[in-house]
Amino acid sequence: MTHRAHAPCPFANDGFPLGPMGTCCSLRGKVAAENLDALGEHDDCKRMHESMDAAEALQFAATLRATASRLEQRHAGQKEKPTGGARGGMIDADTGEFTPWPQPSFEEALASVRQAADWYEKVGRLGFGVHAWY
Numbered sequence: 001m002t003h004r005a006h007a008p009c010p011f012a013n014d015g016f017p018l019g020p021m022g023t024c025c026s027l028r029g030k031v032a033a034e035n036l037d038a039l040g041e042h043d044d045c046k047r048m049h050e051s052m053d054a055a056e057a058l059q060f061a062a063t064l065r066a067t068a069s070r071l072e073q074r075h076a077g078q079k080e081k082p083t084g085g086a087r088g089g090m091i092d093a094d095t096g097e098f099t100p101w102p103q104p105s106f107e108e109a110l111a112s113v114r115q116a117a118d119w120y121e122k123v124g125r126l127g128f129g130v131h132a133w134y
Contacts, residue, residue: 002128010126016119029132032064032116035109038085041067048116051132058124064117068110075106084109 002025003009009024017028029048036045044067047060075081084104091098104112123130 002123002126011119011122014118014122016115027116027119029116029119032112034087035084035104035112036067038103039071039082039106039109041071049132051130053129054124054127056124057120057128057130061117061119061121061124064113064120068113068117072110081106082109084112 002011011025016026017031018024018026022028033045033048036042036048044063047063052060083106086101086103089098089100120130
């Protein structure tokens, strides 16, 4: 948490994705982590599952931005670009049929990484650390 229970949340208007049990200050980083993994950025994916202090959060925000820019440059001009990752899906309660979630486009995957970078930067600039859990 980055604020007391009755104080306004500094993340309220940022539109960061929240998980099913996430607080208003949290980030559902699983999406960005899965996209990083699918794009071959395994170290950054792994780092998203680790806790860090404020300085580390700021440094990681810069790392994520650099990764997104590098991937964008690497695949610029390519007609077919890699897709992001989407693990899981939905099971129809009546038929039991499993429908996997669609793979995000390359652009959607990079957008999720950049959004995560924005979140890590804001957390770090506010002087807070990150407690990773899922």
